[in-house]
Structures are given as structure tokens and as C-alpha cells.
Amino acid sequence: MSNAMLQTEIPGLELIHRGKVRETYEVDDRHLLLVATDRLSAFDVVFDQPIPDKGAVLTRLSAWWFEQLAGLGRSHFVSADPADLPEPARDPSLADRSMLVRRARRVDAECVVRGYLAGSGWAEYQRAGTVCGMPLPAGLREADRLPEPIFTPSTKAEVGHDENISTAQLADMVGADLARQLEERSIALYVEGARRAESVGLILADTKFEFGFIDDELAVIDEVLTPDSSRFWDGEAYAPGSSPQSFDKQFVRDFVAATGWNKEPPAPTLPDDVIRGTRDRYVAAYERLTGRTWEATA
Numbered sequence: 005m006s007n008a009m010l011q012t013e014i015p016g017l018e019l020i021h022r023g024k025v026r027e028t029y030e031v032d033d034r035h036l037l038l039v040a041t042d043r044l045s046a047f048d049v050v051f052d053q054p055i056p057d058k059g060a061v062l063t064r065l066s067a068w069w070f071e072q073l074a075g076l077g078r079s080h081f082v083s084a085d086p087a088d089l090p091e092p093a094r095d096p097s098l099a100d101r102s103m104l105v106r107r108a109r110r111v112d113a114e115c116v117v118r119g120y121l122a123g124s125g126w127a128e129y130q131r132a133g134t135v136c137g138m139p140l141p142a143g144l145r146e147a148d149r150l151p152e153p154i155f156t157p158s159t160k161a162e163v164g165h166d167e168n169i170s171t172a173q174l175a176d177m178v179g180a181d182l183a184r185q186l187e188e189r190s191i192a193l194y195v196e197g198a199r200r201a202e203s204v205g206l207i208l209a210d211t212k213f214e215f216g217f218i219d220d221e222l223a224v225i226d227e228v229l230t231p232d233s234s235r236f237w238d239g240e241a242y243a244p245g246s247s248p249q250s251f252d253k254q255f256v257r258d259f260v261a262a263t264g265w266n267k268e269p270p271a272p273t274l275p276d277d278v279i280r281g282t283r284d285r286y287v288a289a290y291e292r293l294t295g296r297t298w299e300a301t302a
């Protein structure tokens with residue numbers, strides 16, 4: 005197992021942002037280095053125990069997806085090959101978790117696509133028959149497939165929780181034309197991601213994309229189709245009407261929910277088997293999706 009890392013510091017590179025999971029360094033006017041730590045966040049609270057290999061899985065899986073999805077439009081991806089990284093990031097402890105990207109002018113919206121009824125969507129549906137205000141057919145069960153994938157954007161809050169917004173509100177925020185492009189690109193990426201996941205026996209229940217402008221062109225940025233940004237279910241064990249076996253942090257959410265935690269910091273301590281089980285789920289998602297064997301090089 006690789007050395008787990010909760011926080012990074014890269015001599016010679018300027019840290020410009022420390023997110024919940026990833027840290028952004030400036031490389032030059034046009035490039036950033038995105039470094040995924042092994043931090044875990046659930047319910048927007050960051051845990052103080054690392055999940056070994058998680059950062060490297062996020063980076064390597066995103067890099068793989070960016071290459072697979074290149075036909076669907078521009079992305080910020082430049083390279084995750086250690087030889088292309090700025091010299092101070094080539095250290096093995098950093099190289100596996102680091103990605104060189106084009107700097108983008110971010111669109112401050114989270115572009116969520118849901119193909120199945122899960123999580124907060126399922127909770128709202130039980131209450132109101134809607135998901136993010138969108139009416140759905142009656143009689144759906146937990147984890148049921150939706151008639152078609154739906155686009156349910158939210159705000160991207162610098163602090164606190166993101167808030168769901170309607171597509172009309174998104175259009176007010178960013179303009180009708182861009183809102184439509186965000187929806188179309190997000191749905192197209194989801195559909196292709198879901199198709200590839202299905203071909204290896206996984207269900208992509210939902211996911212979140214971020215976009216930005218690079219050279220005045222709309223590009224998908226951030227991470228894509230990872231277990232941090234998506235719900236992946238095991239197709240074999242899938243049975244609507246119950247909470248599916250998943251390859252993501254649902255395992256942690258279920259554990260902390262059972263402790264009665266109120267979802268306010270500090271986060272509860274995770275036992276070793278929950279940490280290990282989470283690590284194994286992230287690695288399994290990587291292996292299933294890419295068809296590669298996980299080799300921690302750090």
C-alpha cells in the first residue's frame with residue numbers, strides 16, 4: 005500500500021487552492037497542477053484519517069477517463085505522465101496523484117446527472133415525488149432506473165453545502181445558451197460513462213461534472229467519473245428496492261450514519277476495517293473500469 009498523504013507541500017510550486025480533497029498548484033499562466041490527497045470527505049466534512057491509495061486512484065482514473073472521453077469535447081487534461089510533470093512533482097510520493105491541466109475560468113456550477121434514484125434524490129422523491137423539483141413517475145423504488153437521465157445542477161459553494169438549483173435558475177446565473185450547453189455536455193458524458201461502466205458490470209447511478217473556459221472554449225475540468233464524484237453500483241448485485249452495493253464512499257456514509265453522527269464537524273473516527281474497505285472499493289472501481297491491475301508505485 006502506498007504512503008498515505010493528508011496534505012501536500014511542493015517546494016518551488018505555489019499552492020493556490022486547498023480544496024476538500026485536492027490541492028491546486030500554479031505551474032505557469034496556462035497550467036495548473038492538481039494533486040489529489042488521500043483525504044476523504046462525506047457530507048461536506050473532511051475526515052482526518054487518510055484512505056491509502058485514494059488520491060492516486062482519483063488521479064489515474066480521471067486521466068483514463070479524459071482519454072476515453074476525448075471525442076466528446078474538450079477537457080482540461082494535459083498529462084499525468086510523471087515525465088511531463090513539473091520537476092518537483094515527479095517525486096514518487098506525488099507523481100501518482102498529480103495531474104497537469106490547463107487553467108480554466110470555472111463555471112461556478114456543479115453539473116449533476118442522475119440516471120437512477122439514490123441518495124438525496126431518493127429522499128426527496130419519497131417526500132414529494134420529485135427529484136430536484138422535477139416530477140417523476142409514481143411508484144419508483146429506491147435505486148430504480150429513471151425513465152431517462154436527468155440534469156440536476158447545483159451551486160458550487162466556496163464554503164458550506166452546495167444548493168440544488170433548477171435549470172431555469174442555472175440559466176439566470178450563467179445565461180440560457182451556456183446552461184443548455186452544460187446540460188447537453190453533461191448528459192452526453194454521463195451516457196457514454198454509463199455505457200462503458202455497464203460493459204464491465206457496473207452501473208453509473210449518478211455523477212457530477214465541472215466545466216470551465218479554456219481559450220474561450222467550454223471544457224470539462226476537475227475530476228471525471230471517479231468514486232468521489234459518482235455513484236458506481238455492482239450490476240450483478242443490483243436489485244431495486246434496496247440500497248445497492250457500491251464502489252464509492254457510500255460505505256463510509258452508511259457507517260457514519262449508523263453511529264448517529266449529526267454530520268457536523270468533527271467527523272467520527274473510522275475503524276481500520278472501514279478505512280480498508282473504502283480503499284478496496286476505490287481500487288476495485290479503478291480496476292473494473294480500466295481493466296488494469298492496481299499497482300501502487302509510490
Ligand SMILES: Nc1ncnc2c1ncn2[C@@H]1O[C@H](COP(=O)(O)OP(=O)(O)O)[C@@H](O)[C@H]1O
Nearest residue numbers: 023024025026028080105106107108110225226
Ligand atoms: N482546470 C481547472 N482550472 C481551475 N480550477 C479547477 C480546474 N480543475 C479543477 N479546478 C478546481 O480545483 C478544485 C479541486 O479541489 P477539490 O478538492 O475538488 O475542491 P472542492 O472542495 O471545491 O471540491 C475545485 O475547486 C475545482 O473547481
Ligand SMILES: [Mg+2]
Nearest residue numbers: 023024025226
Ligand atoms: Mg471537488
